[in-house]
Amino acid sequence: MLRDVAREAGVSPAIASRVLNVDPTVRVREETRQRVQAVAKEMGYVPHSVARSLRGARTGAIGLVMHELESPINVDVLAGAQSRCAQAGYVTLLAEAEQLAEDHSQLSAFLARGRLDGVILHSGYGHEDRLVEAISRSVPAVLVNSDDGRAVPTVRVDDAAAAALATEHLLELGHREIAFLAGPKGSQTSDRRESGYRDALTRHGCAGSARVMHAGWSADSGVAAVQKLRHAATLPTALVVANAVTASGVLSALRDAPVAVPDEISVVTIHDSWFLAHLAVALTAVRLPLQDLGAAAATLLIDTIDGRGPVQDVFITEPAPELMLRNSTGRPRDRTRDPLIDQA
Amino acid sequence: MLRDVAREAGVSPAIASRVLNVDPTVRVREETRQRVQAVAKEMGYVPHSVARSLRGARTGAIGLVMHELESPINVDVLAGAQSRCAQAGYVTLLAEAEQLAEDHSQLSAFLARGRLDGVILHSGYGHEDRLVEAISRSVPAVLVNSDDGRAVPTVRVDDAAAAALATEHLLELGHREIAFLAGPKGSQTSDRRESGYRDALTRHGCAGSARVMHAGWSADSGVAAVQKLRHAATLPTALVVANAVTASGVLSALRDAPVAVPDEISVVTIHDSWFLAHLAVALTAVRLPLQDLGAAAATLLIDTIDGRGPVQDVFITEPAPELMLRNSTGRPRDRTRDPLIDQA
DNA sequence: TTGGGGCGAACTGGGCACGCG
């Protein structure tokens, strides 16, 4: 402990503290400074984080509240946030949104006074109002990819642009019957992607052909969506799937149907990840900077904690959504009214 | 704070503290107890975790050091550990093994005195000797899936049995030329699986046909392994892949070759996850209880911290490895010397 | 008088061993 270092170096704890923390206002002889530092090093002095944060207001810890870690998409956000926090000298506490919302004792352990300097909350649904409120009431918070309309700042990627890019890719290939497989109702992320899809259709004069179905975020719900789709009168020639995990299920359901991809139907999704290249058909996707999203949330939160910078929403447009072309999209087949086909 | 509650309730902080902590040795009038609790509730009193852990020795926090979170396999372990810790009333700090090993300031922030009651270290490689040492020197630790030969207790699943089960599945289908695609050299997990594979071959009198190749844990390294394999003189009729992510790459490389799965070559892997059903070919795998692994590590650590239970290695055999049959394995084709084929 | 160099003590929020009426 500090006392030992101070005694060993022949100074008071006060001086030892200020020397070791490189307090610029302290004035000590160079010799004394050296001695204190040498002794501390020699004794392997490690400051006691708890004692330190009891006195000061800072704990050096940031809470990461995540949901659905099974999805590699969410893990990317987590990794980005974790890594940025660590680089900034903060440790990160991990919690699971559903558990926190259900189990009040977990929530209060997590939000116990003095535990955290701030919280990053990543939620795909819009259902965590109470959680957001409980958190933001006790500590500075930043929301990732969902805006609760309150005073909590939010960080987002350009979901609409990503969905528009995906849709335009299909339009350019000649598709005119493009359906959108959305996420669960109430998901703002999904809603934003849906409006990007609709906007792209509108810009190309196809607003009338918009067709939206809802699924969950899971692969199984993608399978189920395909079953439903096949019972419908006509299959669209292309599908924009709001989520890469859902799209995995879509692809294997189409394979099992069987419906040829991309010959009979093209599929494109939002978010890129390592597994897309290895699915039933290598899946074309729009890449969004998810690690950057997590990192930006961390940066915003840390700036807020340190009182730097204005606390306002961040909208990540750089790098822009990028189309990762693989094998799941192609020209529509036997729609002879499509001029692009005639040219081919 | 406690003082305010005490004042408001007309008692001393000591009494307030002991009432709120349900100290069984304290003697208070029922009326007083009620009053204190009512006031605390009304004032929304939340104990200050930092002050509390400064006095006591406990912090209520457990560190989770993970590596390669991109792999859903590792995320399963994380989820199991996180969830168990949370249920036991501990919060969890997340850190990344590589970063901790490289960046000394991150390590000391993480291991700062008073921050953690213990650490769960999950590492697939055997290269973190220094990390293990630094951690275990400053706080109780538990290793997941790797034994460093030191005094640090370890929790493992039955990798050998899983690999043996996978190999036997292939042997029973009639395969005699079964290769093993191992993980990186130095990985104890991979080594244990390799010996399970060899044991199974030996039991069936095929020890001579053992053939082992090394890859990384990534999907790309699975792709690369297939390239190498195809340049070899003869392709085996079946492949046991030590890791499901690697196997993803193997399957898509085989598709692109093309080499028909399972007609020309059967593939089976260790570890089950949601994406296996959606790969180039739905992948047969051996399921190991990974969430249980994480949870068991947490339980062992918490027992250690609380001074309960003997601190010794845990070997998880329940539930036993289970074969998840999908479409990537079948009988070997044109090996006419195999009697099973003749019967077919 | 001034200022370089350093020290003492209060304070952070609670826990707990005593002790008092």
Added chain:
DNA sequence: ACGCGTGCCCAGTTCGCCCCA
């Protein structure tokens, strides 16, 4: 003996003060 309060401790941080050249 019941019911409860006083005061020190945890390990640092920091403000104000002091001493001496």
